[in-house]
Amino acid sequence: MTELLNKIGKQAQIAAQTLAQVPTSTKNQVLCAMADALEERTPEILEANQADLADTTGLEDKFIDRLTLTADRLAGIADGVRKVANLSDPLGNIERGWTTDSGLEISQKRVPLGVVGIIYEARPNVTVDSAVLCFKSGNAVILRGGKEALQTNIKIAVILREVLGAFNLPKDIVQVVAETSHELAQQFMRLNEYIDVLIPRGSARLIQTVVAHATVPVIETGAGNCHIYVDETADLQMAIDIVINAKTQRPSVCNATEKLLVNAAIAPDFLPQIAQALASSHVEIRGDEQTCQILGDQVRPAQPEDWDIEYNDYIIAIKIVDGLDEAVSHINQHNTKHSEAIITTDYEHSQQFTQQVDAACVYVNASTRFTDGFEFGFGAEIGISTQKLHARGPMGLKELTTTKYVILGQGQIR
Amino acid sequence: MTELLNKIGKQAQIAAQTLAQVPTSTKNQVLCAMADALEERTPEILEANQADLADTTGLEDKFIDRLTLTADRLAGIADGVRKVANLSDPLGNIERGWTTDSGLEISQKRVPLGVVGIIYEARPNVTVDSAVLCFKSGNAVILRGGKEALQTNIKIAVILREVLGAFNLPKDIVQVVAETSHELAQQFMRLNEYIDVLIPRGSARLIQTVVAHATVPVIETGAGNCHIYVDETADLQMAIDIVINAKTQRPSVCNATEKLLVNAAIAPDFLPQIAQALASSHVEIRGDEQTCQILGDQVRPAQPEDWDIEYNDYIIAIKIVDGLDEAVSHINQHNTKHSEAIITTDYEHSQQFTQQVDAACVYVNASTRFTDGFEFGFGAEIGISTQKLHARGPMGLKELTTTKYVILGQGQIR
Incomplete structure (x- = not known):
């Protein structure tokens, strides 16, 4: 041999x-x-x-x-x-x-x-x-x-x-x-x-x-526990469009979004809207305690391990965060360093997010699904590296x- | 723990x-x-x-x-x-x-x-x-x-x-x-x-x-079984200066030359000269059969494993080759992909050597000792990578x- x-x-x-x-x-x-x-x-x-x-x-x-x-x-x-x-x-x-x-x-x-x-x-x-x-x-x-x-x-x-x-x-x-x-x-x-x-x-x-x-x-190559953070200044319709696209356009692939972080200030307004859109797309929602309080029986409670799982399926977990610092810190603790996005209209927030989040691809106001050799214009792709060498x-x-x-x-x- | x-x-x-x-x-x-x-x-x-x-x-x-x-x-x-x-x-x-x-x-x-x-x-x-x-x-x-x-x-x-x-x-x-x-x-x-x-x-x-x-x-990082090939068109005095420098200026380091390949056409002329210079610098010579024939009891016969050893010492092994193709092929078979040099006055030979030799650094008419972050002008060095990634x-x-x-x-x- x-x-x-x-x-x-x-x-x-x-x-x-x-x-x-x-x-x-x-x-x-x-x-x-x-x-x-x-x-x-x-x-x-x-x-x-x-x-x-x-x-x-x-x-x-x-x-x-x-x-x-x-x-x-x-x-x-x-x-x-x-x-x-x-x-x-x-x-x-x-x-x-x-x-x-x-x-x-x-x-x-x-x-x-x-x-x-x-x-x-x-x-x-x-x-x-x-x-x-x-x-x-x-x-x-x-x-x-x-x-x-x-x-x-x-x-x-x-x-x-x-x-x-x-x-x-x-x-x-x-x-x-x-x-x-x-x-x-x-x-x-x-x-x-x-x-x-x-x-x-x-x-x-x-x-x-x-x-x-x-x-x-x-x-x-590969593993993608990707997040979208919806900032308190986000255009909510843009946030809905991007979340639905990133979650449902092709859920089985590594650049599909698995987790949604929502700023507490807009959660009462935004969560019912995104929950409805996700339901229309047959996406199961798992929520942290605050999300469950707002959405009631539309969601099942997320378990601690949910924050680390790559579902590759019609499932998303939602967490409410107090602000950008908590969002960045949650992402850096749980992500697989693949693709992360912020939806915001605030310049400072966009800067802080792209500077502090540790991932191969960090997005402002776009779907994580663009992490792809063809979409990047490379014309081909042998894989998506999630390590830092080479x-x-x-x-x-x-x-x-x-x-x-x-x-x-x-x-x-x- | x-x-x-x-x-x-x-x-x-x-x-x-x-x-x-x-x-x-x-x-x-x-x-x-x-x-x-x-x-x-x-x-x-x-x-x-x-x-x-x-x-x-x-x-x-x-x-x-x-x-x-x-x-x-x-x-x-x-x-x-x-x-x-x-x-x-x-x-x-x-x-x-x-x-x-x-x-x-x-x-x-x-x-x-x-x-x-x-x-x-x-x-x-x-x-x-x-x-x-x-x-x-x-x-x-x-x-x-x-x-x-x-x-x-x-x-x-x-x-x-x-x-x-x-x-x-x-x-x-x-x-x-x-x-x-x-x-x-x-x-x-x-x-x-x-x-x-x-x-x-x-x-x-x-x-x-x-x-x-x-x-x-x-x-x-590290290992360096580095070669110098002396082409039949080489300036022999330059070849002697470079070989002595590359072998003896600091023999314990990875960019020191360990092997000398000599074109058969100039071997009878060059070998006695380089042997004398190496002897003056207290370098032990190990030779292939032809080298031993030319230099007699100034050298001891090289063993097969000699071609793969990094001596890090005042020792060099010399092999006679028929031409550039044999030199390139011997180097690609035995080197550690660190630093390799050709001494030549022929343009085509310089091109073929730099194109075909597989190593981090390929030299024409210079000592392998230059493979170094400071000599390269980087101002610092954390090591010399001998792998190809990153x-x-x-x-x-x-x-x-x-x-x-x-x-x-x-x-x-x-």
């Missing part, structure tokens, strides 16, 4: 060295050819996918839905690949440069990370998406997806690798780990000799497992790269 | 929130007052240091030397603190900003990491240095140093904390972990709830232990920070 992983790792490292020198125009041609191949070979992929779907005993419907491919979905995936071809290539950019007192010319140049490991669940779209984002950013990728999607993933990899081969590029730029045991996953997370970065994509549980067991540097917030192609210093001298010694 | 660490962690987190809002001018005043206090209270610090030095049974001389403070050394440390006061503050800088199609104004603003954990050996200078660099970059710091320096570290922390208190700042901006058991160190590395980043500073062994056991994100190469104040996105809207929803 260790032997298998070492072989895969070494192959990836060698392939990455070649890929790092491939010009952007070639990479874009390859991406378009990959998109075409995925469409042309749809029947083969669907056949492999059917094999994976042959036994779905005990799997949830949501799980099966994510695992299932159709011709339409594949066309959408192929279109995504073409969009990556259109993104600008961050590699080779000189981030900064200067000449030292000793006359050395230093440039900090953007280069690939090298080998990226992706650990994810049974979602074939993540296979394609991760492979092409890593490819465009000059990285070899090792994909370790959920075992339920293994046949589909292997077939997709075969197709992408054949395209790489047709362009005389090393096929090992894209590799799928075909053995899906728990033990192998553990070893994969400790393959420091060959893997430069590990990105887990999926549920909070998957991510926590990777963080707990990996020795390879990890980019933590990348914070939506990660696009640039966040899949690193830099190196190139130093040109004329014989300098110390 | 867990209770102690949770308490320290929580205190650091609260202190960090206050520190994040402190203006640069105040921080600089505090730093100058810290420098003064360290000098004024030299007798107290030396007394604590003597207590640590009371029993040095079994410790190496080098170890004792690093642990020992004198009035002169303390004056030097205080001067270092004043220099940090003079550095420009990276916080608050807007790294980039744009307006999205939906009219959101996004700015990416530089902010502190939050709480930084430092794990290091019995070197009291690292206590001061880490504390003030973290302070200037807006981070609370938790210092876990070697147990042999505990009394000194506690005394230094008391003094720095009193200065913080005198400026009405939270003393918990600087905390020393006073219990130095192995078990506590292990728990410290897994304190994800409170520590944002862990930086090990010290030996390769210390760093590897932290990488293997930490779940908190780690910035890996920071690569010398890390100054900017590398002790992260960013957050501030998004200003007018009621936008998706």
Whole structure:
């Protein structure tokens, strides 16, 4: 098993060295050819996918839905690949440069990370998406997806690798780990000799497992216990529109709002209005003591653990706060450092909130749902980083790269 | 024990929130007052240091030397603190900003990491240095140093904390972990709830232990198996000067050169010259087969493991290569991705080397010894990152920070 992983790792490292020198125009041609191949070979992929779907005993419907491919979905995936071809290539950019007192010319140049490991669940779209984002950013990728999607993933990899081969590029730029045991996953997370970065994509549980067991540097993505604070100066209609959007437009994702903090001064006026709007959208409300007093039996009492839960569902918890200080302090204590918003018409309050709240994305008068690589204009997204090292917030192609210093001298010694 | 660490962690987190809002001018005043206090209270610090030095049974001389403070050394440390006061503050800088199609104004603003954990050996200078660099970059710091320096570290922390208190700042901006058991160190590395980043500073062994056991994100620093490749077009006198400087100016540090690769075409001419220069500097040579053939009994044969060892000593291993491709491939296989140099007069070769060698710093015609925060002009250094995430190469104040996105809207929803 260790032997298998070492072989895969070494192959990836060698392939990455070649890929790092491939010009952007070639990479874009390859991406378009990959998109075409995925469409042309749809029947083969669907056949492999059917094999994976042959036994779905005990799997949830949501799980099966994510695992299932159709011709339409594949066309959408192929279109995504073409969009990556259109993104600008961050590699080779000189981030900064200067000449030292000793006359050395230093440039900090953007280069690939090298080998990226992706650990994810049974979602074939993540296979394609991760492979092409890593490819465009000059990285070899090792994909370790959920075992339920293994046949589909292997077939997709075969197709992408054949395209790489047709362009005389090393096929090992894209590799799928075909053995899906728990033990192998553990070893994969400790393959420091060959893997430069590990990105887990999926549920909070998957991510926590990777963080707990990996020795390879990890980019933590995902969990979002996001808050909206409605200030006493807020435009209440704007507050209602934003809360409803942030909670209900897509409740299952990490940038959906989970908690509503309301200034005590406007609570008696605002709470009945927002409660009605939430009820119309079938959102369950859990309230702190004061909220329950105002809203009565429209709400059930929130438990202490409610303030830390990411519901990912049609549920919201509401807390009344005395003012901005309490709101900031509650958020900094309970948030997952993802996305936080204030609704206000007060300039000072907007400043204090954006300065003091500790999160990847801090909003004034907008929905937390905008925390997204596409909405940010990055054109793609490999995930939303909730850690502070390397990348914070939506990660696009640039966040899949690193830099190196190139130093040109004329014989300098110390 | 867990209770102690949770308490320290929580205190650091609260202190960090206050520190994040402190203006640069105040921080600089505090730093100058810290420098003064360290000098004024030299007798107290030396007394604590003597207590640590009371029993040095079994410790190496080098170890004792690093642990020992004198009035002169303390004056030097205080001067270092004043220099940090003079550095420009990276916080608050807007790294980039744009307006999205939906009219959101996004700015990416530089902010502190939050709480930084430092794990290091019995070197009291690292206590001061880490504390003030973290302070200037807006981070609370938790210092876990070697147990042999505990009394000194506690005394230094008391003094720095009193200065913080005198400026009405939270003393918990600087905390020393006073219990130095192995078990506590292990728990410290897994304190994800409170520590944002862990930086090990010290030996390769210390760093590897932290990488293997930490779940908190780690910035890996240190190990340097650095190479110089002497191209067939090199100015041989320049090559000799650079090799002697890179090997002997300070052999114990990570940016010292450990390996010399020589193009076969110039080996018969160059090797006797460099061997003589190395002999004059008391450097032991270990050679591959061809090197041994040319230099005879001036060298001992290199063993396979020699190509991966960081000697940190007056030892160098020499290998003859057929050309640039072999040099690049040998370096990428054996280096620690720290600093690599080519000596050449050929433009194409300089380009190929800087493009293909995978390392934090790649040099043309200069000594690898320049990989250093001060030499780079950063004015300070918390270490040299050899990993690819977050920071690569010398890390100054900017590398002790992260960013957050501030998004200003007018009621936008998706």
